[in-house]
Amino acid sequence: MNTVAGRGAASASPAIMAPGTSGVRLKVEQASYAYAATDRSAPKFTLGPTSFEAQQREIVAILGPNASGKSTLLTLLAGMARPLSGRIEVDGVEVSMLDTRTRAQRIALVQQESELLFPLRVWEYVLQGRYPYGKRLRFESEEDCLLAGNALAQVGADALRDRWMDQLSGGEKQRVILARALAQQPSLLLLDEPTQHLDIGGKVELLRRLRRLADESRYTVLVVTHELNLAAEFCDRIVLLHKGKCLRVGTPAEVYDRALLEEVFEAPLEVEMRANGRPRVILGGNH
Amino acid sequence: MRVWHGRFVTAAIVSALIVSAGPRAFAAPDTSRTVTDEVGRKVTVPAEVKRIVTLAPNLTETIYALGLGDRLVGDTNFCDTPEAAKSKPHVGNPQNPNLEAIVALHPDLVLATTSINTLETADALKRLGIAVYTSDPQTVRGMLDSTSHVAEVIGAAQQGTELVGRMQQRLDALHARLSERPMVHVLFVVWLEPLQTIGQNTFIADALRWAGTESVLVSKQNWPHLSLEEVVRLQPDYIVFTEDHGGGVSTELADLRARPVWRDLDAVERGHVVNVSEEVVRPSPGLVDVIEQLARDVHPEAFAADEGRRSRGGTLYAQHEIDSVGAGLKPAPTCPAKELATCAR
Amino acid sequence: MRPLTPRRVAWICAALGVVLFVATVISLRMGAYPISITDIVKTLFSGAIGRWNDIPGEYRSIVFTIRLPRILLGILVGASLSTAGSGFQALLRNPLADPYVLGVSSGAALGAIISLIVAPHTPGAIQLAAFAGAAATTAAVYFLGRRGGQLDSGTLLLAGIVAASFLSAIIMFLMTTLSGRDLRGMAFWLMGDLGSTLPSNPLPWFEGLFLVFVLAAGAIYATSSDLNLILTGEQEARHLGVNVHRVKLVVYIAASVLTGLAVSVSGTIGYVGLLVPHLMRMMFGTDYRLLIPTSAIGGAILVVLADTLARTIVSPTELPVGAMTALAGAPVFIYLMRRRVR
Numbered sequence: 001m002n003t004v005a006g007r008g009a010a011s012a013s014p015a016i017m018a019p020g021t022s023g024v025r026l027k028v029e030q031a032s033y034a035y036a037a038t039d040r041s042a043p044k045f046t047l048g049p050t051s052f053e054a055q056q057r058e059i060v061a062i063l064g065p066n067a068s069g070k071s072t073l074l075t076l077l078a079g080m081a082r083p084l085s086g087r088i089e090v091d092g093v094e095v096s097m098l099d100t101r102t103r104a105q106r107i108a109l110v111q112q113e114s115e116l117l118f119p120l121r122v123w124e125y126v127l128q129g130r131y132p133y134g135k136r137l138r139f140e141s142e143e144d145c146l147l148a149g150n151a152l153a154q155v156g157a158d159a160l161r162d163r164w165m166d167q168l169s170g171g172e173k174q175r176v177i178l179a180r181a182l183a184q185q186p187s188l189l190l191l192d193e194p195t196q197h198l199d200i201g202g203k204v205e206l207l208r209r210l211r212r213l214a215d216e217s218r219y220t221v222l223v224v225t226h227e228l229n230l231a232a233e234f235c236d237r238i239v240l241l242h243k244g245k246c247l248r249v250g251t252p253a254e255v256y257d258r259a260l261l262e263e264v265f266e267a268p269l270e271v272e273m274r275a276n277g278r279p280r281v282i283l284g285g286n287h
Numbered sequence: 288m289r290v291w292h293g294r295f296v297t298a299a300i301v302s303a304l305i306v307s308a309g310p311r312a313f314a315a316p317d318t319s320r321t322v323t324d325e326v327g328r329k330v331t332v333p334a335e336v337k338r339i340v341t342l343a344p345n346l347t348e349t350i351y352a353l354g355l356g357d358r359l360v361g362d363t364n365f366c367d368t369p370e371a372a373k374s375k376p377h378v379g380n381p382q383n384p385n386l387e388a389i390v391a392l393h394p395d396l397v398l399a400t401t402s403i404n405t406l407e408t409a410d411a412l413k414r415l416g417i418a419v420y421t422s423d424p425q426t427v428r429g430m431l432d433s434t435s436h437v438a439e440v441i442g443a444a445q446q447g448t449e450l451v452g453r454m455q456q457r458l459d460a461l462h463a464r465l466s467e468r469p470m471v472h473v474l475f476v477v478w479l480e481p482l483q484t485i486g487q488n489t490f491i492a493d494a495l496r497w498a499g500t501e502s503v504l505v506s507k508q509n510w511p512h513l514s515l516e517e518v519v520r521l522q523p524d525y526i527v528f529t530e531d532h533g534g535g536v537s538t539e540l541a542d543l544r545a546r547p548v549w550r551d552l553d554a555v556e557r558g559h560v561v562n563v564s565e566e567v568v569r570p571s572p573g574l575v576d577v578i579e580q581l582a583r584d585v586h587p588e589a590f591a592a593d594e595g596r597r598s599r600g601g602t603l604y605a606q607h608e609i610d611s612v613g614a615g616l617k618p619a620p621t622c623p624a625k626e627l628a629t630c631a632r
Numbered sequence: 633m634r635p636l637t638p639r640r641v642a643w644i645c646a647a648l649g650v651v652l653f654v655a656t657v658i659s660l661r662m663g664a665y666p667i668s669i670t671d672i673v674k675t676l677f678s679g680a681i682g683r684w685n686d687i688p689g690e691y692r693s694i695v696f697t698i699r700l701p702r703i704l705l706g707i708l709v710g711a712s713l714s715t716a717g718s719g720f721q722a723l724l725r726n727p728l729a730d731p732y733v734l735g736v737s738s739g740a741a742l743g744a745i746i747s748l749i750v751a752p753h754t755p756g757a758i759q760l761a762a763f764a765g766a767a768a769t770t771a772a773v774y775f776l777g778r779r780g781g782q783l784d785s786g787t788l789l790l791a792g793i794v795a796a797s798f799l800s801a802i803i804m805f806l807m808t809t810l811s812g813r814d815l816r817g818m819a820f821w822l823m824g825d826l827g828s829t830l831p832s833n834p835l836p837w838f839e840g841l842f843l844v845f846v847l848a849a850g851a852i853y854a855t856s857s858d859l860n861l862i863l864t865g866e867q868e869a870r871h872l873g874v875n876v877h878r879v880k881l882v883v884y885i886a887a888s889v890l891t892g893l894a895v896s897v898s899g900t901i902g903y904v905g906l907l908v909p910h911l912m913r914m915m916f917g918t919d920y921r922l923l924i925p926t927s928a929i930g931g932a933i934l935v936v937l938a939d940t941l942a943r944t945i946v947s948p949t950e951l952p953v954g955a956m957t958a959l960a961g962a963p964v965f966i967y968l969m970r971r972r973v974r
Contacts, residue, residue, distance in 0.1 A: 104873035114865030
């Protein structure tokens, strides 16, 4: 079990990691981005140079309030856009250089599901995660079915196999989407605000599952979120973003500095240290 | 294998027998001849044309007018004149006849006309090896010529000459009677709402001219639409409807008198509303009757001397209802628009 | 978990193929001229082995000049429209999409009406002009339907509807200024008709049409795995490695070609492109790897049966095929809609 104590020194500059036995999975070096936006509805948005690393079995949280650059960073990590400067590497290969199929075999993205047009069964949906592993017009093999079945088992959704997608609850759907991502057998698992529509029980369950996946199956998990306490409780590393700038990278204990958090989230906050070395954030005094 | 071979031979023999006993349309007898029809296509016609299929009502009428109704083996759903034509086997409607039904009738010759049939039908029949003669009557005189051509093609040249001669005579007589009269301007109503009339190049326009009338609208389009304002401006002397509007003329007149703007037209106020048989659109022998009748309706003075002697010449015909300004010398009683219901006409 | 296998696709298509064959035989049998099935089989057989002289002349005309070409045309048109319909439903993300919604049929009709004005009796002119009209409309709607350089479903749908109304208005204008004779030709376009467009030597023409069908439908089929993914979300599909932009373009062009093809030879036959994909989905599921071939065969069956009814039900009058498919299609469609709104 990874503990906070094993990590490097806290500082405002990017943490320098001694290469551990697990190896660096994800390396982000001074990646930045700017939208050449002509679209009037979106603000002209930039992401300043950001650097951090993630290893196997780590859960990293990209933390920040709305409009802090989290989505932009996620887009870059998913390989959907080229960083304006810097590099993003997964397993030593630059992400934006990968062809789409290889990229889909390395990186899986979990987003809120779009509305399904036609009825689909859960297993059909999960099986689609095997798309990057065959020819363009493909019929799934035995192995594909096996792996899809495993993915469902990994998220505890085996019993949902034959159900219709549009009959699932929010939490169940969340799990199925995760299963599809896992069916891709990625090195890097990206999740975009996965706890948005879940109640507190669901949130905890999801994070626990991600923790287990990371530990047991050696995924590297990256979660974009603004949930301070969940991030603190479950994540190994935090990347704190504010208005497009990466303010701090480190363990929760290192990053959760009261003054810093108050500035970023623009709310009176207090930070407590708990027994297990992880911080907890609560609303501060005068509101 | 042998059984199969045997069956095949049987089929071949049976087929050969059928062919030899079979439809004349596919045998080319030595006594056939080639004529050119009125759209310029070459047609191979057998010497004896015993089985005729017509694809248009005017052609059906022509056949009967020539006295050859017994040679007619099939016509269209629309062929209703004379009565006997309705009981002939039908091949569908003129625009889209059923090819198989035509083939089933084993015709020697199929008659078509450009006024209602389509080129595709003629082509299809040609591909099936069936002789099609297409007539193209653009004017009343053209209709007369067509009639004699058709008569000749089917081997009834003498009957044709007689029929055409009679028709020509009546038309000439009519022409003489009307030669001193000014043309009456009419609004020929193809459709009331939206209001549609005829253009100068239509067959109907030509027929109207023979009746001493002229369409009040001069247009190069064949079926122009016009607005009611135009009608008010043009003030036709007579308004002409075709009979298939149903109800007869008294209904038409009452109807128009109830309509705003229409009821203030000179023609409506004077009751100058006339029905003609729907035959007016058909280039057929019955047209001569229609022309004569229309002439009587709008040029009553020219017929004043014949009052009481209403002859219905020709071989075919429908009764006409007439509502005209009396046959002669009495002045037209005017009927104020407000009292239309009670005003006697 | 029973994923779709090529074998399952083949079996289902074979079964549908048998139904199509039966429909064809029924259609060959029906008509104003009585020929028994035995005679039909003999005629077909003799024709197939080249012994034309063994066939009684009339049978030959009826079977080979009237009925068979019409059936083949019906198969072609039905398959084209259904395949195009299923493609458009995926492309536009709209289950109510049919092949005509993007204005392709109006463009074809306009081409046809212009050729009727300019060259009324040139053989083949109408078909070529109609196809040209369809192609031009496809291109125009494509350029109007882009957003940020890519085909966007919503924008495409709007562009297509606008194009369709605009073209229809022009057609109305032309129709009121044409002489009465030419109007008869136009009624065909609006109602759909399989009867009249064959040239005297139809075989190479048919071969050409079938070739185009195979190419276009094949292109759509090649993207069927991609379409399955796109239907669960375009962003998700991109992340899984689907080249969404390319797939949409291929489907758009191929489906438009199929629609243009069908409309140029037979006018607008409605409901086939809309209903058949839905029916096939209800019976066999929404997987496009199965949906596309079953829609094609299903569409062929529907049009052949509809045309058989159309030309025999009030014999000797022939109804336009489009009227039959609408008469049958509307109630079925209403039923389907009610099922969805559960």
